[in-house]
Amino acid sequence: MTKQEATCPCGSGNTFASCCQPSITNDSANSAEQLMRSRYTAFVLGDAAYILKTWHPDTRPHDFQLGKSRWLGLTIHHADTDTVSFSAAFHAGNKGMLLKETSRFVCMDNHWRYIDGDCTVTPIKRNDACFCGSNIKYKNCCVKRASNE
Ligand SMILES: [Zn+2]
Numbered sequence: 001m002t003k004q005e006a007t008c009p010c011g012s013g014n015t016f017a018s019c020c021q022p023s024i025t026n027d028s029a030n031s032a033e034q035l036m037r038s039r040y041t042a043f044v045l046g047d048a049a050y051i052l053k054t055w056h057p058d059t060r061p062h063d064f065q066l067g068k069s070r071w072l073g074l075t076i077h078h079a080d081t082d083t084v085s086f087s088a089a090f091h092a093g094n095k096g097m098l099l100k101e102t103s104r105f106v107c108m109d110n111h112w113r114y115i116d117g118d119c120t121v122t123p124i125k126r127n128d129a130c131f132c133g134s135n136i137k138y139k140n141c142c143v144k145r146a147s148n149e
């Protein structure tokens with residue numbers, strides 16, 4: 001299976017080719033939610049150029065590097081015209097962590113841009129309901145994904 005045919009990393013359930021790929025290739029995300037999804041996918045794929053390009057020039061960091069975190073999953077909780085609330089799970093060091101953020105976006109000249117967000121990062125506890133939405137405890141669910149890859 002090629003990357004194009006694979007399920008999109010953002011968890012939409014669609015193929016990469018019909019989900020985040022066009023946004024990333026053409027800078028054509030057509031909503032705040034789609035931009036959020038495609039930026040998450042760019043984090044997964046290590047595409048720092050797209051992350052920077054879609055960052056509002058006023059808030060874009062001068063020096064940006066992708067960390068070594070391995071991204072495990074994205075859950076969108078709520079999306080408005082220009083804000084998106086989400087959780088993203090990642091594995092850093094030997095720990096599962098959960099980033100919760102409400103991000104702000106703006107559409108500039110027909111391109112959606114990320115402005116900034118309010119976020120918290122907390123360790124995922126083993127008895128927490130898994131971030132993937134399975135309703136199974138993390139220790140019986142994606143913890144395996146986090147440690148096996
Ligand atoms: Zn996607």
Ligand SMILES: [Zn+2]
Pocket residue numbers: 130131132133134138141142143
């Ligand atoms: Zn899970």
